[in-house]
Amino acid sequence: MLAMAHLARRFASERAPAPPLVAGLLLLALLLAAIPALAQNIPVTDDEVNAVARRLYCPVCENIPLDACGTPACIQWRAEIRAQLEAGRTPEQVITDFVQRFGERVVGTPQDPMLRALSLVTPWLLAAVALVVAGTTVYRWRRRGEAAQTASPTPPASHRDDAYYRERLEADLRARR
Amino acid sequence: MLAEVGFVAVLLAFAAALYAIVASVLGARRHHEALVLSARNAGIFVFVLVLVASVALLVALMTEQYQISYVWAVTDPATPDFFRFTALWGSQEGSLLFWNLIMSGFTAAALVMNWRSQRRLMPYVIAYTMATLAFFLGLVLFLENPFTRYWIGPDNRVVESVLMPAGARAPQYATLAQSANGLNPLLRHFGMIIHPPMLYLGFTGFVIPFAFAMAALASGDLSTNWIKATRRWSLIAWIFLSLGLILGGRWAYDVLGWGGYWGWDPVENAALLPWLIGTAFLHSVMIQEKRGMLKVWNMLLVILTFSAVIFGTFATRSGLVESVHSFAESGIGFPMFAFWALVTLISVGLILWRWNRGELRDEHQFTSLLGRESLFVLNNVIFVALFFAIFWGSFGAPIISELFIGVNITLGVEYFTQVTPPLFLAMYVLMGVAPLSAWGATSLRRLGRSLAVPIAMTLIFALALLLLGVRSAGALAGYAVVAFAGFVALFETYRGAKARRNNLGESWPAAALALFARNRRRYGGYIVHLGITVIGIGVIGSTLYQQETQQTLAPGDTLQLAGYTMRYDDLVHAIAEDGRSMTIANVTVSRDGNEVARLRPRQDLYPDMPMTIAGATSPFPGTDDFYVLLVGWNDSGSAVTFKVYYNPLINLVWWGGLILIIGTLVAAWKDEPAPVYARQRVSSDGKAPVAAA
Numbered sequence: 001m002l003a004m005a006h007l008a009r010r011f012a013s014e015r016a017p018a019p020p021l022v023a024g025l026l027l028l029a030l031l032l033a034a035i036p037a038l039a040q041n042i043p044v045t046d047d048e049v050n051a052v053a054r055r056l057y058c059p060v061c062e063n064i065p066l067d068a069c070g071t072p073a074c075i076q077w078r079a080e081i082r083a084q085l086e087a088g089r090t091p092e093q094v095i096t097d098f099v100q101r102f103g104e105r106v107v108g109t110p111q112d113p114m115l116r117a118l119s120l121v122t123p124w125l126l127a128a129v130a131l132v133v134a135g136t137t138v139y140r141w142r143r144r145g146e147a148a149q150t151a152s153p154t155p156p157a158s159h160r161d162d163a164y165y166r167e168r169l170e171a172d173l174r175a176r177r
Numbered sequence: 178m179l180a181e182v183g184f185v186a187v188l189l190a191f192a193a194a195l196y197a198i199v200a201s202v203l204g205a206r207r208h209h210e211a212l213v214l215s216a217r218n219a220g221i222f223v224f225v226l227v228l229v230a231s232v233a234l235l236v237a238l239m240t241e242q243y244q245i246s247y248v249w250a251v252t253d254p255a256t257p258d259f260f261r262f263t264a265l266w267g268s269q270e271g272s273l274l275f276w277n278l279i280m281s282g283f284t285a286a287a288l289v290m291n292w293r294s295q296r297r298l299m300p301y302v303i304a305y306t307m308a309t310l311a312f313f314l315g316l317v318l319f320l321e322n323p324f325t326r327y328w329i330g331p332d333n334r335v336v337e338s339v340l341m342p343a344g345a346r347a348p349q350y351a352t353l354a355q356s357a358n359g360l361n362p363l364l365r366h367f368g369m370i371i372h373p374p375m376l377y378l379g380f381t382g383f384v385i386p387f388a389f390a391m392a393a394l395a396s397g398d399l400s401t402n403w404i405k406a407t408r409r410w411s412l413i414a415w416i417f418l419s420l421g422l423i424l425g426g427r428w429a430y431d432v433l434g435w436g437g438y439w440g441w442d443p444v445e446n447a448a449l450l451p452w453l454i455g456t457a458f459l460h461s462v463m464i465q466e467k468r469g470m471l472k473v474w475n476m477l478l479v480i481l482t483f484s485a486v487i488f489g490t491f492a493t494r495s496g497l498v499e500s501v502h503s504f505a506e507s508g509i510g511f512p513m514f515a516f517w518a519l520v521t522l523i524s525v526g527l528i529l530w531r532w533n534r535g536e537l538r539d540e541h542q543f544t545s546l547l548g549r550e551s552l553f554v555l556n557n558v559i560f561v562a563l564f565f566a567i568f569w570g571s572f573g574a575p576i577i578s579e580l581f582i583g584v585n586i587t588l589g590v591e592y593f594t595q596v597t598p599p600l601f602l603a604m605y606v607l608m609g610v611a612p613l614s615a616w617g618a619t620s621l622r623r624l625g626r627s628l629a630v631p632i633a634m635t636l637i638f639a640l641a642l643l644l645l646g647v648r649s650a651g652a653l654a655g656y657a658v659v660a661f662a663g664f665v666a667l668f669e670t671y672r673g674a675k676a677r678r679n680n681l682g683e684s685w686p687a688a689a690l691a692l693f694a695r696n697r698r699r700y701g702g703y704i705v706h707l708g709i710t711v712i713g714i715g716v717i718g719s720t721l722y723q724q725e726t727q728q729t730l731a732p733g734d735t736l737q738l739a740g741y742t743m744r745y746d747d748l749v750h751a752i753a754e755d756g757r758s759m760t761i762a763n764v765t766v767s768r769d770g771n772e773v774a775r776l777r778p779r780q781d782l783y784p785d786m787p788m789t790i791a792g793a794t795s796p797f798p799g800t801d802d803f804y805v806l807l808v809g810w811n812d813s814g815s816a817v818t819f820k821v822y823y824n825p826l827i828n829l830v831w832w833g834g835l836i837l838i839i840g841t842l843v844a845a846w847k848d849e850p851a852p853v854y855a856r857q858r859v860s861s862d863g864k865a866p867v868a869a870a
Contacts, residue, residue: 046727046818057587063442065589068435108589110578119574119588123566123596130565134558138551141539 044085052081052091059102066106180245180324183233184339187274187318190226190281193219194311198304205300205396216303217288223310224278224285231278234271234323238264243353246337247271247323253357255756260360263370267360269494269509270323272373276490277313279374280381284310287385287410295406301392309384312516320508327353362757362783366432372424376448379418380486383455385410387483387524390476394527399472399536404462411459412845416838418452423834434806436725436822438830441593446571447489450564454482457560464550467616470539471550473532474557480524485564487517492572547619552611559607563600570596594720602655605713608662608706612669631664638664655717663710666703673700693843701844708837711829715800718826727808729818739823741803742767748814757781762807762817778807778819802827 053067058074066074066081077098084094095107104110109119197219204212234247238261243249251264251271266272284306292299317323325337328345336342364370386407393403425445426438439445458478464471491497495510531537565573570588578586613627639657647653670692677688693700728736730745737743746763753759761779765772804822811817 046729046820047725050725050727050820055591057589063440063587063589065435065440068433070434103585105585105587108587108591109595110584110586112584115578115582115584115586118578119570119586119592120595122574123562123569126565126569127562127600130558130562134554138546138554142546142551 042086042088044082048085049078049082052085052094053078055091055095055108056081056098056106057108059098059106179233179237179242180326180339183230183237184322184324186226186230186233187314187322187324190223190230190277191311191314191318193223193226194307194314197223197307198311201300201303201307205304213300213303216300216307217292220288220303220307221285223307223314224281227274227278227281227314230324231265231274234274235262235265238262241354243350243357244326244347245323246325246327249327249353249357251358251360253359254354256359257755260365260370263364264360266373266377267364270317270321272377273313273317273321273494274323275374276377276381277310277317279377280306280313280384281310283382283385283410284388287388291406295389295402297396297398298389298392298403298406301395302388304395305388305391306384309388309520312512316509316512320512359783362781363432366428372421372428375417375424376421379414379416379421379448380451380490382410382414382417383451383479383483383486385414386458386479390479391524391527394476394524394531397531397536399531401466401469404465404475408462409845411455411462412841415452415455415459416841416845418448418455419834419837419841422448422452423831423838427831430827436723436804436806436820436824437719438827441570441590443571444493446567447493450489450568450571451482451485453560453564453567454478454485457557457564458482460553460560461557464553468539468550471554472537472539473528474554476528476537477525478557480521480528481564484517484521484524487513487520491517497572497576547614547621547624549611549614549616549619552607552614556604556607556611559600559604563597563604566596566600567593598655601713602658605658605662605710608709609665612665612703612706628665631661631668634664634668635661649721652717652721655721656714659710659713659717662713663707666706666710670700670703697846698844701840701842701846704840704843705837706840708833708835708840711833711836713833715826715829715831715833718800719824719830722825724823725821727818727820729809729816731815731817736819736821738803738821739825740768741773741823743803743805743819743821745817745819748810748817753781757783760807760810762805762810762819764805764819766803766805774803776803776805778805780807800828801825 050067054065056066056077058064058066058069058071059077060073061069061071064074066077081094084097085091089097096111098106099111104112104115110116197216200212200219201216203209204214204216234245237245237248238252239258241248241252241254243252247268247270248264251267252261256264264271266275287306288299288303291302295302322339324339326339326341327348328336328338328342329348330336330342331344335348336345338345341347386403389403389407389410393399425448429440429445430436430438433440458475461471461475461478465475491510491513495513497510528537570592574588575586578584609631610624610628613631614624635657638660639653642653642656647656670689673692674685674688677683677691678685681688683691724739726736726738730736732745732747735742735744744765744767746765749761749763751759751761759779759781761777764776764778766774766776802822802824804824806820806822807817808820809818
C-alpha cells in the first residue's frame with residue numbers, strides 16, 4: 001500500500017505526459033487504493049467511539065448500552081470500536097461487524113429485515129387495531145343510544161334502576177330456590 | 178432460635194391464609210356469619226404472623242446471625258446498621274418475605290376498614306387476597322426460604338436447612354463472619370434503599386382493587402360498591418408506584434453512571450406497565466361512577482393491572498429478562514408463571530360468565546363523540562396502546578423471536594423512542610381536552626370555546642420558545658403539546674377560583690384553598706396533570722438537548738461543554754469506613770469566567786466485589802444539571818478521563834414527580850363536606866334531606 005502511495009507521489013512529481021483520461025483514472029485508482037493506508041492514522045476521539053458504542057448493547061451484560069458499561073469486556077469492545085474507526089471503517093460497518101460476530105442482540109433494533117419489521121410494525125398494528133375497535137365500539141354505542149332515545153323517551157333514572165335491580169333480585173331468588 | 182421463630186411464623190401464616198380461604202368461601206355459600214368473621218380474623222392474623230417472621234429476620238440481620246444463609250449472603254461484619262436494616266429486601270428471599278409483609282398489611286387494613294360498609298363483598302375479598310398471599314407465602318416457605326441455615330454434616334460437607342440435620346453441627350461463627358458476602362454495592366444508595374419498598378407498596382397495593390373487583394364478580398354485586406370501596410386503595414397504590422418509579426429513576430441517574438434516568442430496560446418497564454394500566458383504570462373508573470358505563474372495561478383494566486404486577490414480578494425475579502429459557506431454571510419461575518396464568522384466566526373467565534348473563538350492562542349509552550366519556554375511552558386506548566407497545570418491546574418481541582425464530586434480540590432505546598413519543602403526545606393532548614368536555618353531550622363549539630384560552634396560551638408559549646432559539650420542529654411541537662395540558666390545568670383552576678371570588682367575594686388565596694377543599698378529587702387531579710406536564714418538559718429537554726463529551730485531562734486542563742468550562746484540579750484516593758476504596762477527582766465548573774460549582778466525581782471499589790460505582794454530581798438547584806463521571810485515571814493522576822453531560826431541564830423531572838405526588842395526595846384526601854346552607858338548599862329541592870338535624 002505504501003508502495004502505491006509512493007508511486008502516486010512519484011507520478012504527481014514527475015508530471016509525465018499522458019492522455020488526460022488515462023491519467024485521471026490512474027490517479028483515481030491510486031487514491032482509492034491509498035485511502036485505507038492513509039486511514040490508519042485517522043485520529044478518533046472518545047466521543048466518536050461513544051457515539052458508536054451507544055448504538056450497541058453489551059453482548060455480556062443484559063440491556064446495558066456499550067458506552068455506559070464498565071465491565072472489562074465492554075472496555076475491550078470499546079477499544080475495538082476505536083481500532084476499527086481508526087482503520088477507516090464507518091460507524092455502520094462497525095455495527096454490522098458486531099452484529100455478525102455477536103448476533104442481533106447487540107443492537108437496539110434488529111438489522112435483519114424480517115425481525116426489524118416484526119419488532120417495529122407490530123406495535124403500530126396493535127395500536128391501529130385498538131383504535132379501530134374503540135372507534136367502532138363508541139360509534140355503535142352512540143348509535144344504540146340515539147336509537148333508544150328515538151324509540152322511547154328515557155325513563156327517569158330511578159325507574160330504570162328499579163327495574164334493573166328488580167330483575168336482578170328475581171334472578172338471585174330463582175338461583176337460590 | 179430466630180430461624181425457628183421465623184420459619185414457624187411463616188408456616189402458621191400460610192396455614193392461616195389457607196384456612197381463611199376455606200372459611201370465607203364456606204361462610205359465603207352457607208350464609209354463616211361466624212365463619213366469615215373467623216376468616217377475617219385469620220386474614221388479619223396472617224399479617225401479625227408475617228410481621229413476626231419479618232422481625233425475626235431483621236433481628237438476625239442486626240445481630241449478625243451469619244449461620245442464617247440469607248444474613249450471610251447480604252451482610253458482613255463491616256456492613257453499617259442502616260444497611261443491615263435495608264438488607265431485609267436486599268435479595269430474593271428477604272424481599273419476598275417483605276413483599277408478603279406489605280401485602281398482608283394492605284389486606285389487614287382493607288379488611289378492617291371496609292368490613293362494615295362492604296359486608297356482601299367481604300367473604301370474596303378475603304378469599305382472593307388470602308389466595309394471593311398463600312401463593313407468595315408458599316414461595317417463601319418452600320422455594321425461597323430466608324431462614325435456612327448452614328450446617329456441617331457428618332461427612333464434613335456444608336448443608337443448607339432450616340432445621341438441624343441428624344448428626345450435623347453448626348459452623349464456626351468466625352469462619353462464617355469472615356467469608357460473609359456483604360450487601361450488593363449497587364444497593365447502598367438512598368434511592369435504592371427506599372425505591373424497592375415504594376415499588377412493593379405500589380405493586381402489592383393493587384391486590385385490594387383486584388380482590389374487590391373479583392369479589393363483585395363472584396358475589397354478583399356489580400353496582401359501583403366495589404369501585405367506591407377501592408378508589409382510595411387504588412390511589413394509594415398508584416402514589417407508591419409513582420414514587421417507586423421516580424426514586425428508581427433518581428437512583429439510576431446517580432449510581433448507574435450513564436447520564437440518564439430511564440434506559441427502557443425491561444426491569445424498569447416491568448414497573449411502568451402496571452402504572453400505565455393503573456392510570457387508565459383511575460380515569461376509566463370515573464365514568465362508571467358518574468354514568469354507570471364501562472363496567473366490563475373497568476373490570477378488565479383492574480385485572481390487567483394486577484396481572485401486570487404479577488407478570489412484572491415473575492419476569493424480574495425468574496430471570497425471564499435475561500432469557501426465555503432461564504426462567505425454567507429458576508426455582509420460582511414456573512410456579513409464578515402458573516400463578517400469573519391462573520389468576521388471569523380465572524379473572525377473565527369470571528367476567529365472561531357475568532357478561533354472558535347480561536349482568537354487566539351499561540346504564541347509559543354514549544351520546545356524543547366529544548363527550549367526556551368518549552374522550553376518556555380514547556385516553557384509555559392510548560394508555561393500553563402504550564402498555565402493549567412497551568410490553569412488546571420489553572418482553573413480547575424478544576420472547577417470540579427467541580422461541581419461534583431462535584434469534585436473541587434486544588429492543589432498546591431506539592425502539593422505544595420511535596414507538597412511544599406519538600402515543601405520549603396523544604396522551605398529553607387528551608389530558609388537556611378531556612377535562613374541558615362535559616359528561617354526556619358536548620358540542621364542538623362549546624368545547625372549542627373552553628379550549629380557546631389554553632390554546633392561545635400554548636401558542637404564545639411556542640412563540641416564546643421560537644424567539645428564545647428553539648428551532649427544532651419536533652421539540653417545539655413536543656413542548657407545545659405538553660404545555661397545553663398544563664395550561665388547561667392552570668386555567669381551569671384559575672377559572673374556578675375566579676368564580677368563587679366573584680360570587681362569594683373571597684380573596685384569591687382563600688378562593689383557591691376553598692376550591693381544593695371542596696373538590697379535592699378534581700383539583701388534585703389538575704395538580705397531578707401539572708406534575709405530568711412538568712415531567713414531560715423535563716423529559717423533552719433532557720432527551721433532545723443533552724450534550725456530552727469524554728476527554729482526558731491533566732491537572733489544570735479544561736474542557737468546554739454547553740457554555741460551561743470544567744477544570745480538572747487534582748485526584749485523591751481515600752478509604753471509607755466500610756472498607757471501600759474511593760478515587761475522587763476535584764473539578765471546578767465555571768461559566769463566563771465565574772465559578773458555579775466545585776464537584777467531586779468518584780469511583781468506589783469494594784474489597785470483596787470487583788465492582789466500581791460511578792459517582793455523579795448534581796450541583797444545580799435549578800432546572801439544568803452538569804453531570805460529571807470519573808471514567809479512568811493513571812496512578813499519578815496526571816491523566817484523568819472524564820465523561821461529562823449537560824442535561825438541560827432534567828431537574829424538572831424530579832420537581833414534576835414531587836408535584837404529582839402532592840396532587841395525588843390532595844385527590845385521595847376526603848372532600849370537605851359542603852356547608853350546612855348548601856346541604857339545606859339541596860334538601861329544599863324536594864330530595865331527601867341530608868343535613869344534620
